[in-house]
Amino acid sequence: MEKPQVNVTSAASGHGEKEEGAGGAVILFFILGLVGSLLVGWVLFPQLLYSKKRQPVDFNHDKHMELVSDGCESCHFFRPDGTYSGVPQLAQCIQCHEEPNGEDPEEVKFVEEYVKKEREVPWLVYSRQPACVFFSHAAHVKMAKMDCVTCHGPIGESTSLKVYQANRITGYSRDIWGENMLGVKRKSWDRMKMDDCAECHAGAHVNPGSVQTQKDGCFVCHK
Amino acid sequence: MKIDRRCFLSFIVGGAAGTALSPLPWKITDDLSIWSQNWPWTPVPPAGETSFVTSTCTLCPGGCGISVRKVDERAVKVEGLKGHPVNDGGLCILGLAAAQLLYAPTRVRGPLKKVDGAWREISWADAIKEIAAKLADLRAKGQPQSVAWISESDRGTTAELCKRFLTVYGSPNYFRTPSIQDAYETALYLTQGQRAMAGFDVAQADFVLSFSSGLIEGWGSPAYMFRARNAMRQNGGRISQVEPRLSKTAAKADQWVPIKPGTEGALALGLVHVIIAEGLYRKNFIDSRSTGFDALKQIAGASYAPEAVSRLTGIEAKTIVDLAKAFAGAKKPLAVCGRGSGRIPGGLQEVLAVHCLNALTGSINQPGGVIAVPEPEYIDWPEPEMDAVASRGVQQPRLDGAGRDGFPLARYLLNRLPEAQTAGASAPVQALFVSGANPVYSLADTQAVAKAFSKVPLIVSLSSYMDETAAMAHYILPSHAHLERYEDVPAALGFPKPILGLSKPAVKPAFKTKYVGDMVIALAKAMGGPVAEAFGWESYEACLKQTLGNAWDTLVKNGYVVDAKFKPGEFETPSQKFEFNNPALAKLPAYAAQRAPGDEKSFPLTLIPYDTMRLASGPIGSPPFLVKALEETVLQQNTALVDVNPATAKDLGLSEGSAAVLSTPKGSARVKVHLFDGIMPGLVALPRGLGHTAYDKYLAGKGVNTNALISPVEDPGSGFEAGWGIRANLTRA
Structure with a gap:
């Protein structure tokens, strides 16, 4: 029965000194935890989250833009029924590239690997959206008269294709969430999430939604 | 400095604070939600180029124009064709669900032969050779009339090819499945003289x-x-x-x-x-x-x-x-x-x-x-050369008695065939082809039909699907599904103008199938002699193209040709007038209401089958989309519901949802009761199109086949099937 009392006494006697030392350690460990997790969250996590892939062929948009007459729509065209062709198929490229036109190694690779073997190029699409998203290029480009740059940025001026960063969890490109890990954007083409669609739709007071109800609704975009 | 528990906790708190201030939790939450939408077992249609094919639906004789939406080489959606004179953009639920039929697990993927009760794969060449040999045998025995052919239609190039085959082979026994068309055509001919x-x-x-x-x-x-x-x-x-x-x-x-x-x-x-x-x-x-x-x-x-x-x-x-x-x-x-x-x-x-x-x-x-x-007149083929066997064969009386003494007015009486097959000591049908029809399911008294069919030594089914008749067959020579083939659609049932439609392949055939038209041509060629000579065409497509002549290009482009300025012709009776009376009409017995077969004492109620748009009751079985769209008052799990008037149900001691046994002189089935004020007392109504035993798990074993419970009733004047119902009883299960 005496023992607890002794303990209490000894603890009381060394109270002040222990408190000081422990307090420093507590703060230190707090800072360690804080800084460590910030580093993990800001530096390590993005490195782990995204894989880096090169495009199968390094395409030069700028060079092609000089040669075509109709801007982006020369290759990324609308079909007669109004549907959008998206990324060009091999059949389109072959019209000019049945044989290499120059000595650019990327062009030679393209002709040797894909044209001659009649294989479609497995382009990695930076703007690929999930299958549950219905997006009509015709509604935006033809009806709302938007330009390509608003969403896709000045990709037409690029001389080479940037590294494709695939999100290892979702499989989609980093360009959907945006380069900034907080999802902050400075330019309209920095992100392609649903909020970014909504921002423009709400802000521009475009007649947004369903033909029947004239209202916005989930089913306008999520068919 | 001593590291204790508080330091550890502090580290955790710091880590939590830092994590909250980093993008990690917010980003990973978003990513995980997207990841959960992309699980490999979540069906996602592959992306591809969209295109549309204009065609005509052949799932029923309605002749609707369709537009098939494709993504790359897959048909993904069928819609009504806008501007089409018959349906102008509208389409029934079966037509809309047709893509499911195309990719259905019940498709027969190649020619099959039944060996010791089990299906074996066989090559097209062997199958046709074996069948041709059996037909040649019957012909050599002087029995060409013992070959019969059952089909849903008797118009258009496909039906004409089948009929032509039977004719040059030597059989008059081509059967069109019964429908109200039979009675209307006869009525028009009798009163107006118009075929x-x-x-x-x-x-x-x-x-x-x-x-x-x-x-x-x-x-x-x-x-x-x-x-x-x-x-x-x-x-x-x-x-x-x-x-x-x-x-x-x-x-x-x-x-x-x-x-x-x-x-x-x-x-x-x-x-x-x-x-x-x-x-x-x-x-x-x-x-x-x-x-x-x-x-x-x-x-x-x-x-x-x-x-x-x-x-x-x-x-x-x-x-x-x-x-x-x-x-x-x-x-x-x-x-x-x-x-x-x-x-x-x-x-x-x-x-x-x-x-x-x-x-x-x-x-x-x-x-x-x-x-x-x-009737369409665009098929103008040269008369085939007939040899003596064929000439003698086609002169034989039809097995159903149509067009002869008893029933001079009828052209086809398929309803009389099962009895003819089982009545005598020897079975008159020795070989039977079935295309675009499922008689073992759709004729009244299915047990009797199955019994009659079991006495046919050679049944060749040309069905695209494993239906009840195909399941009974000895060979299945599967035809292309309806979105995989060319076919002319010679009329739209009940449409008041002549219209010719063209069914076009929207996709390439998915399996080792052959269209009925091509099969007939191949079989005729394998037979040799005059039969082969009557089929000079290289393929069905060539035959169709040649037959349609100038209309071909328009049909390929628009899908149909309609006679917009059509005016109905004059009456063609001897009097050139509408005849309320003439010798043929006078010969008909007086009208008498058909009674439902069965004894009123043991069967106090009357069962009437009814049709619903949400069930296909013809030669095509309902695809899953239709079964899913059925009301709770028609089918619950695998049990069909019968409509009963509340007063009748009260007398029988039944209430809403009661399990009951529905019995008729032909058989009985377990059902559930649905109380419905909209049915007359004393009646029990059951939907047509359920109770399949064949097809796939999406259709088989669901509900009751009305045809298994009713018995055929022959109209005394014409021989037509006139069974609208049967006496029945409903007892608590």
């Missing part, structure tokens, strides 16, 4: 009197009738539906007149009686364009006065008189018959009585009336 199909200008009528016809439940060309009915109602037209059960058509009509089932013909004669007695008929038509009016007066004499008809039909005499006045008083009245979707021809006199109603009001070959649409 024609019946078209109904519902859109331009202003009063439609329907004798149990499901105008919006698959009768005629389903999408056309739906559209025409709406147009007619929007123009202020009225619809009176005479029917024992409040069908969807009745519910959407202006008036529903419940009638004792099977007495529709008596009501028609009752209306004729009132119209004549009150002088409401169109005198100029009767006087100048008809003969035999006095005979009609006599037929619809005192025995069809309103009170007498009231006793027969259960309809009040005043209602009958009012209905007659409303019908005859309308500017463009139209009376139609054929119960439900018109699967059963019904009694010929019944159809004639309804047709006479139209004649009394001059609604024949007039806008808003019954239109005699001439």
Whole structure:
């Protein structure tokens, strides 16, 4: 029965000194935890989250833009029924590239690997959206008269294709969430999430939604 | 410095704070939600280039134009073709769900041969060689007439090729599956002398009197009738539906007149009686364009006065008189018959009585009336050279007695075939081809049909699907599915104008299948001799292209050719008039309401099958989309529900959802009870199109096949199938 009392006494006697030392350690460990997790969250996590892939062929948009007459729509065209062709198929490229036109190694690779073997190029699409998203290029480009740059940025001026960063969890490109890990954007083409669609739709007071109800609704975009 | 528990906790708190201030939790939450949408087992259609193919639906004789949406080489959606004269963008649920049929697990993927009760794969060449050898055998024995062919249609190049094959081979036994077309064609021929199909200008009528016809439940060309009915109602037209059960058509009509089932013909004669007695008929038509009016007066004499008809039909005499006045008083009245979707021809006199109603009001070959649409005449092949065996064979009487002594008016009486096959000591059908039909499921008394078919030594099914008839066959030579082939669609059932459609392949055949037309040509070539000589075409496509001639390009582009300026022809009877009476009509027995077979004591109720748009009851089984769309009051899990009037149910001690046993003289089945005020007391109604034993798990074993419970009833005048129901009993299970 005496023992607890002794303990209490000894603890009381060394109270002040222990408190000081422990307090420093507590703060230190707090800072360690804080800084460590910030580093993990800001530096390590993005490195782990995204894989880096090169495009199968390094395409030069700028060079092609000089040669075509109709801007982006020369290759990324609308079909007669109004549907959008998206990324060009091999059949389109072959019209000019049945044989290499120059000595650019990327062009030679393209002709040797894909044209001659009649294989479609497995382009990695930076703007690929999930299958549950219905997006009509015709509604935006033809009806709302938007330009390509608003969403896709000045990709037409690029001389080479940037590294494709695939999100290892979702499989989609980093360009959907945006380069900034907080999802902050400075330019309209920095992100392609649903909020970014909504921002423009709400802000521009475009007649947004369903033909029947004239209202916005989930089913306008999520068919 | 001592590291203790508090340091550890502090580290955790710091870590938590830092994590919260980093993008990690927010980003990973978002990513995980997207990841969960992309699990490999979540079905996602592959992306690809969208294209559309214009074609014609061949799932029923409705002749609707379709637009097939494709993504790359896959058909993903079928929609009605906008601007098409028949359906103008509309389409029935079966047509819409057709992509499921294309990719269904029940598709037969290549030729099969039954060996010791099990299916074995066989090559096309071997299958055709073996069948040709068996046919050659029968021919050598001098029995070419023992080969029969059952199909849904007898028009168009495919049917003509099959008929041509039988003819040069030496058999008269081609069968078209029964439908209301049989009775209408006969009625038009008897009264108007026209070999024609019946078209109904519902859109331009202003009063439609329907004798149990499901105008919006698959009768005629389903999408056309739906559209025409709406147009007619929007123009202020009225619809009176005479029917024992409040069908969807009745519910959407202006008036529903419940009638004792099977007495529709008596009501028609009752209306004729009132119209004549009150002088409401169109005198100029009767006087100048008809003969035999006095005979009609006599037929619809005192025995069809309103009170007498009231006793027969259960309809009040005043209602009958009012209905007659409303019908005859309308500017463009139209009376139609054929119960439900018109699967059963019904009694010929019944159809004639309804047709006479139209004649009394001059609604024949007039806008808003019954239109005699001439049979298509674009198939003009040279007559085949027949050898002695063939000539002798085709002279033999048909196995069903159609066109002969007993039934001179009928062309096909498939309903009589099962009995003919089992009646004698030796089975008359030695080889049977079945294309576009599923008689083992769709003929009344399926047990008897199966028994008759089991006596056929060689059954060759040309079905694309493993249906009940295919399951009984000895060989299955699967045809292309309907989105995989060329085929002409020679008419649209019930459409008031001649129209020719073209069914085009939307996709390449998915399996080792061969279209019926090509199979017939290949079989004929394998037979050699005069049979082969009658088939000079290289392929079915070549035959079709040559047959359609100048129309081909338009058909490929638009999908159809319609005769927009069509005017119905003149009556072709000897008198050049509409004949209410003539020697052939006089020979017919007097109208008598068909009784439901069975003993009233042991079977106090009456079972009537009904049709619903959400179930395919023809040669095609319902795809999963239809079964899923069925109401809870029609099918619950695997049990079908019967409609019973609450008063009847009370007498039987049954309530909503009660499990019960439905029995008829032909068999019994477990069902559940659905109380329905819209059915007359004493009746039990069961939907057609359920109770499949073949097909896949999405259809087989669900509900009851009405044809397994009812028995065939032969119309004494024509031999047509006239069984509209059967006596039944319902007891608590």
